[in-house]
Amino acid sequence: MTDRLTIAFAQLSASVGDLAGNADAILAARAKAAGADLLVTPELSVVGYPPEDLVLKPAFVAAARQQVERLAAATATSGPALLVGAPWAEEGHVYNVMAMLDGGRIAGITRKHDLPNYGTFDEKRVFAAGPLPGPLVFRGVRLGVPICEDIWSPEVCECLAETGAELLIAPNGSPFELGKDDIRLNVAVARVVETGLPLAYLNRAGGQDELVFDGASFVLNATRTLAHQLPMWDDEVRLTHWQRGPQGWHCTPGEITAADDELAAIYHAMLVGLRDYVNRNRFPGVVLGLSGGIDSALSAAVAVDALGADRVWCVMMPSPFTSNESLDDAAQCAAMLGCRLDTVRIEPAMTAFDTMLAPLFDGRQRDIAEENIQSRIRGLTLMGLSNKFGPMLLTTGNKSEMSVGYATIYGDMAGGYSVLKDLYKTTVFRVSEWRNANTPRLSIGPAGPVMPVRVITKPPTAELRENQKDEDSLPPYDLLDRILYGLVEQERSASDLVAEGLDAATVARIERLLYIAEYKRRQAPPGVKIGRRNFGRDRRYPISNAFRTA
Missing domain, CATH: 3.40.50.620 (HUPs)
Known part of the structure; x- marks a missing residue:
């Protein structure tokens, strides 16, 4: 058992489907992390996130396993062990896992328990839910590894704490959304308070079709203080230094990079x-x-x-x-x-x-x-x-x-x-x-x-x-956008907006235009998701739709 650990966090931009390229990037990050005991990568880092229905192809899952085994073999040489994300076939099911690779072998597997199935996520379509996990043992230290959605409710982290986890490492594939950085931090603080354990939150960076991933990874000590904050958008390998003390594990404070404004x-x-x-x-x-x-x-x-x-x-x-x-x-x-x-x-x-x-x-x-x-x-x-x-x-x-x-x-x-x-x-x-x-x-x-x-x-x-x-055909944009924000982002009814003083005929007209334009949006190109309800992955309305709230 050790009382000191150097953990490197690799905030990487994986490319969906480029399995060999992603594994190469992980090995390059491992080379940068010389002196670390362990290098952690984001959720599904071997295949990229989100892989969507590629997971339903047995050949894809098998190819991912080959890359995990290749990465495991690399840990037989000097350098840090690896904690990497991949799809994993087992007994007729495919799981979203993090694999501990150490000493040239696959030393442990932990499976994602809480599969998100809302907004941009539909993981229940392609993955099986793992059981409530216990810690992975590394160098005698019991690491709790809740995967992404596993930290958004208390159950998984509570189970990890109750089964002896000494610190929490949460690999993520969390897409950018305005205001989400504060929400993530508050969720992480809640898990720290509930478990009394420090928590490292590692997110991926880069773009994937309509989603962009902002990185912005961070480490919280058990005192709820911020020890590290990685930059938004950039790939980075950050070394963090941990020591066991009378109150448990503590991360030595490092660089705090300010987030972008809106x-x-x-x-x-x-x-x-x-x-x-x-x-x-x-x-x-x-x-x-x-x-x-x-x-x-x-x-x-x-x-x-x-x-x-x-x-x-x-x-x-x-x-x-x-x-x-x-x-x-x-x-x-x-x-x-x-x-x-x-x-x-x-x-x-x-x-x-x-x-x-x-x-x-x-x-x-x-x-x-x-x-x-x-x-x-x-x-x-x-x-x-x-x-x-x-x-x-x-x-x-x-x-x-x-x-x-x-x-x-x-x-x-x-x-x-x-x-x-x-x-x-x-x-x-x-x-x-x-x-x-x-x-x-x-x-x-x-x-x-x-x-x-x-x-x-x-x-x-x-x-x-x-x-x-434009205003020959539409209300002034200040008014139009106020109505649309209520109807689209907040899913409010037309009558709710009228109750706030907006003109009933105008709101009813905009609601009608919103619904009858659905067939156009189905044929629109992809584009960057910015808010909480983008057209496409977040908001899925029928084209033939007679419902109105006016």
């Missing part, structure tokens, strides 16, 4: 999500329509900050309704970002469609059909460039628009990814102002402002007809 966190989430999506899917870069409006300007800024200006291609596609102001703002925005800007005029295609459809449209007034054709011409143009040259088409719509269907399916909704998908329009304004005043820490784009001030201050418009403004 707007910095939103921006970094979009940056990391886009960067990892583009790179892991091996796109050479992105192409997007730059209209002179705020949504495309912010999308372009995130892309340049994430990928570099040389991997971002902007295209202005003016119509007869495009103002000179928009042309100037798009040109200035591209110049400030340092990225390529080309112009493709769409009037010839508009004329061609008018001619093609004239026999069928004859006698009818021009209306939204012709407006949507313009949007679809732009989508077709951008997809043509994507197909011809390889960059992924970046979609630029925001959550306010997607909530009420103020977007054209197969038009401005076309694309492979959307960084603004979970940002309401009012937040788009705030984040744009923040980016003009700040250079994100992770940015590889230019310092200083990235868009003309006029892009932020002018009234939003789709410019699909003369003198068009």
Whole structure:
């Protein structure tokens, strides 16, 4: 039995399905952790999180086991033992486990007990729940290893404490969500208070499809004091030093890295999500329509900050309704970002469609059909460039628009990814102002402002007809977003919002638009999750739906 331990925590960004690459990253982290007794990695670090239905493939689970055995063999040489996460097949079931690898062998396994099945999580679909766990013994020290959801209620940690655990190590795959860092800390403090044990919380970093993982791992001593705080977003290997005393195990205090504020966190989430999506899917870069409006300007800024200006291609596609102001703002925005800007005029295609459809449209007034054709011409143009040259088409719509269907399916909704998908329009304004005043820490784009001030201050418009403004079709965005936040994020009824003084007819109209746009959202590209109820994994509504609360 030892009275001292050096435990290294590897806050890593694993790539789902890249089993050999993830194992290599764990071995690289082990090399960095020279002098440590044990290196701990996040939940399912061998396969990446969340692996979803890949777990249902026996070949996937078998390949993961091979990598775990490869990692175990590596511990036969000098260096720290490993605690790694993987799916594990046993007696006809597959478990979410942490494997203790020491002395060249698999020295112990602990299985996740509490499988989350809400919001972005559906682990009960692919994993079996393990029994209430006991500690893993390492160098004579009894380590309690609650896996992610296991710490969100008292049961597992209480069981570990009652069965002799001396300290708690909680590997996680916890996606970013605004305000979640405080919630995690409060949950961890509660487990420390209940058990009287110190707790190390290790989270993964990086992006995976619509989810981003912010890292922000930490260590709490039994006194509830913060001993270590790792940075948000970064991969890092942090060595921590532990000593057994009369009151149990204590971690020597180390570096405390401050968390991002709200707007910095939103921006970094979009940056990391886009960067990892583009790179892991091996796109050479992105192409997007730059209209002179705020949504495309912010999308372009995130892309340049994430990928570099040389991997971002902007295209202005003016119509007869495009103002000179928009042309100037798009040109200035591209110049400030340092990225390529080309112009493709769409009037010839508009004329061609008018001619093609004239026999069928004859006698009818021009209306939204012709407006949507313009949007679809732009989508077709951008997809043509994507197909011809390889960059992924970046979609630029925001959550306010997607909530009420103020977007054209197969038009401005076309694309492979959307960084603004979970940002309401009012937040788009705030984040744009923040980016003009700040250079994100992770940015590889230019310092200083990235868009003309006029892009932020002018009234939003789709410019699909003369003198068009968004507020011709929608309530002012301050009001719209207040209604949507209640209906979407809080799942409140229309009558609840009316009781707070909102206009009944307006709320009823927005609720109706929200529900009837579900079919569009089902066909929208993935995008970064920012809040607690993103469209897709968090909020799953039927398309055919007659229920209303107004």
